Amino acid sequence: MAKTFFFYDLETSGLSAREDRIMQFAGQRTDLELNKVGEPINIMVKLNDDTLPAPEALLITGITPQQTVEEGYSEAEFAKMAVEEFFTPDTIAIGYNSVRFDDEFMRHLLWRNFYDPYEWVWKDGRSRWDILDVVRLTRALRPEGIKWPVDDEGQPTNKLELITKVNGISHDNAHDALSDVEALIDVARLIRQHQPQLYEYLFKMRDKKQVQQLVNLDDKKPFVYASGRYDRPYQKTTIAFPLTSAPHNNVLVYDLRYDPKPFINLSQAEIEQKVNASWQERQAEDFQALPIKPLQYNRCPAVAPLGVLAQNDGWDKISLDQKTIEKHLKLLLAADGFAEKVRTVYENRPEFAKSDDPEAQLYDGFLSDADRLRVEAVRNSTPKQLVDFHPEFQDERLPELLLHYKARNFSRSLSEDEMRSWEEWRAKRLSRQLPKVLESLQQIASRDLSEQEQFLMTEMNLWLES
Known part of the structure; x- marks a missing residue:
C-alpha cells in the first residue's frame, strides 16, 4: 500500500492531555506530493458531563460543550473511527506541534477507550511527523523564498496563522481545526516548493x-x-x-x-x-x-x-x-564528572506529578500481553455484554478505567454500585476543576466582550449549572 499523509488538528477543552478532552477533530489525507486524497474530515467529539472546559478554550475555538453533545460522536465511537478509518496502515500522521500536543491528546483518548495508545503511529507502516520544527529549521537555515512573520515586538514568531497571512495563504478561521489543517498543508507545500532538499531530509529524519x-x-x-x-x-x-x-x-x-x-x-x-x-x-x-x-x-x-x-x-x-x-x-x-552528575539528576527527576486517577496514568507502565487481550475484548463488547463483563485484569489501573469507559459511553450497562462509584468520582473531578474555571470566568467578565463572546460565556455558565 502506498504511504499517505494524514494531516490533522484538534480543538480541545484545555491544554492538559491528562485532564482535558478533544472537542473537534479535523483531517485531510494527501499523497506524499501533498495532493489531496478523498474528502476532508471535520467532526465533533462529545464532551462528557465530567469535564468543565476552560472558558478561554471556548473563546479561542468558538465551540460550546452543548454543540459537541448535539453534533458529536462519543469518545468510544471516535476512537474506533480514528484507528480504523483515519490512522490506517502506511499512514503518516502529521500536524503542527502535534508531537507535543495533539498526539498526546490522541494517546490519552485511546487509553481511556481501551485502544493501544501507541500503535496508531508506528504499527504496520504507520509513522508521524511534526511540521513545526521543520518550519523552525527552514526559517533558521534556508529562509529564502518564504516570507517570515514577526510579532508586535519585532521578534520572530512561527504561529501558523501569521505564516499563512504574510505568505498570502487563505486561513480565514484560525483555531478551527479544519481551517488549520488546510493551512498546514499549504505551508508544507510552500517549504517543499522553495526548499525541497531540506524538506526531504527532515522527512527522512522523522x-x-x-x-x-x-x-x-x-x-x-x-x-x-x-x-x-x-x-x-x-x-x-x-x-x-x-x-x-x-x-x-x-x-x-x-x-x-x-x-x-x-x-x-x-x-x-x-x-x-x-x-x-x-x-x-x-x-x-x-x-x-x-x-x-x-x-x-x-x-x-x-x-x-x-x-x-x-x-x-x-x-x-x-x-x-x-x-x-x-x-x-x-x-x-x-x-570530569559533569556529565555523570547531570545524568544522575535527570534519572532521579520525576517526569510528571503522580496521579491517583487511572485516566492520567497512561505512562505508569505498559500492559502485559494477557491484559492487552482483555483490553481488546472490552472494546469489542456490546453494551449488553458489558453489563456482566468483569475481566480479571492484572493491571490495577484497568478496573476503574473500565468503569469510566462504561459510564461515559454505555451508562445503561452500569449496576447501581457502579453508578454510585462513578458519581462519586465525577463529583471529585468536577470539584477539582471548578475553582480554576470560576477564576477564569471572573477575569473574563471584566473584559469588553463581543456579542459572540457573550454567547459563548452564557453557554459556559449553563454547562456549569447543569
Whole structure:
C-alpha cells in the first residue's frame, strides 16, 4: 500500500492531555506530493458531563460543550473511527506541534477507550511527523523564498496563522481545526516548493533510527538542532552536543552556544536546583538556566549535521562561529564528572506529578500481553455484554478505567454500585476543576466582550449549572 499523509488538528477543552478532552477533530489525507486524497474530515467529539472546559478554550475555538453533545460522536465511537478509518496502515500522521500536543491528546483518548495508545503511529507502516520544527529549521537555515512573520515586538514568531497571512495563504478561521489543517498543508507545500532538499531530509529524519545515526553517545559530535526550548533571537536553533544518556534510551544534549564554565564545577545538588527550578525561580534576574535538554528520538527532532552551515551563510544565520563552538566543546569534554552528575539528576527527576486517577496514568507502565487481550475484548463488547463483563485484569489501573469507559459511553450497562462509584468520582473531578474555571470566568467578565463572546460565556455558565 502506498504511504499517505494524514494531516490533522484538534480543538480541545484545555491544554492538559491528562485532564482535558478533544472537542473537534479535523483531517485531510494527501499523497506524499501533498495532493489531496478523498474528502476532508471535520467532526465533533462529545464532551462528557465530567469535564468543565476552560472558558478561554471556548473563546479561542468558538465551540460550546452543548454543540459537541448535539453534533458529536462519543469518545468510544471516535476512537474506533480514528484507528480504523483515519490512522490506517502506511499512514503518516502529521500536524503542527502535534508531537507535543495533539498526539498526546490522541494517546490519552485511546487509553481511556481501551485502544493501544501507541500503535496508531508506528504499527504496520504507520509513522508521524511534526511540521513545526521543520518550519523552525527552514526559517533558521534556508529562509529564502518564504516570507517570515514577526510579532508586535519585532521578534520572530512561527504561529501558523501569521505564516499563512504574510505568505498570502487563505486561513480565514484560525483555531478551527479544519481551517488549520488546510493551512498546514499549504505551508508544507510552500517549504517543499522553495526548499525541497531540506524538506526531504527532515522527512527522512522523522525516523528515530535516522536521528540515532546522527546523534548518539558512541560517536559524539556537534549537530544543528532546532527546538522550541531554544532562544527566539536565534530562530530557535543552535549547535548541540550529545553529553550523556537520558531516561527512556534518549540523550541529554548541551547547547554549545553557551560557555560551560559557569556550570561544569557545580555540585550535583546545584545542578538539581537548576533543572527543577520553578517558573517563578527562572524569572529571577540572576538565574542562569542550565543549557541542557533531553533530545527524544521518537519525537521527530529537527536535527542536521554541521555541514548544512557551510552553505548560504549558515553560521551567520544562527549567530555562531566555529571558533566559539570548538572552545566551548573543549571545555565541556575536559569537565570530569559533569556529565555523570547531570545524568544522575535527570534519572532521579520525576517526569510528571503522580496521579491517583487511572485516566492520567497512561505512562505508569505498559500492559502485559494477557491484559492487552482483555483490553481488546472490552472494546469489542456490546453494551449488553458489558453489563456482566468483569475481566480479571492484572493491571490495577484497568478496573476503574473500565468503569469510566462504561459510564461515559454505555451508562445503561452500569449496576447501581457502579453508578454510585462513578458519581462519586465525577463529583471529585468536577470539584477539582471548578475553582480554576470560576477564576477564569471572573477575569473574563471584566473584559469588553463581543456579542459572540457573550454567547459563548452564557453557554459556559449553563454547562456549569447543569
